[in-house]
Amino acid sequence: MTHLLAPTKRMPAVRCRMKVELDTRNLAGIMSPWRNATDMKVKLSDGAKLHMLANRAQMLKNMVDVADHWRTSLQACTGAVKELSELDAFKNEVLHSSDELPTN
Numbered sequence: 267m268t269h270l271l272a273p274t275k276r277m278p279a280v281r282c283r284m285k286v287e288l289d290t291r292n293l294a295g296i297m298s299p300w301r302n303a304t305d306m307k308v309k310l311s312d313g314a315k316l317h318m319l320a321n322r323a324q325m326l327k328n329m330v331d332v333a334d335h336w337r338t339s340l341q342a343c344t345g346a347v348k349e350l351s352e353l354d355a356f357k358n359e360v361l362h363s364s365d366e367l368p369t370n
Contacts, residue, residue, distance in 0.1 A: 288343070290356040297360075304329060336360045 302308050304325050306318060318325065340360055345353035 286343070288353070288356075290352060294356070294359070301329070333360065 299308065303310070304318070304322075306315065310318065337360065340357045343353060343357070344350075
């Protein structure tokens with residue numbers, strides 16, 4: 267829990283449950299092109315390549331940050347029995363995605 271979300275005297279910690287429909291195939295479809303573009307595995311114009319190379323460090327940092335946010339969100343998720351294996355596979359993919367990112 268970050269200091270911004272820590273309970274205070276005026277705001278006690280509250281636990282709640284909510285049902286969220288998570289389309290893992292759609293999310294994986296969104297993440298793959300982003301990863302591939304950052305790794306320059308897709309066709310890009312010369313101008314886009316130069317931009318990607320010049321801003322590579324910030325883009326990689328952003329990818330790690332997003333993976334960390336996904337990690338935080340997904341760690342609290344549980345699934346219905348029939349979807350549990352799919353959720354666990356998706357969690358595993360996302361939780362380990364930032365481990366595979368190059369640092370520069």
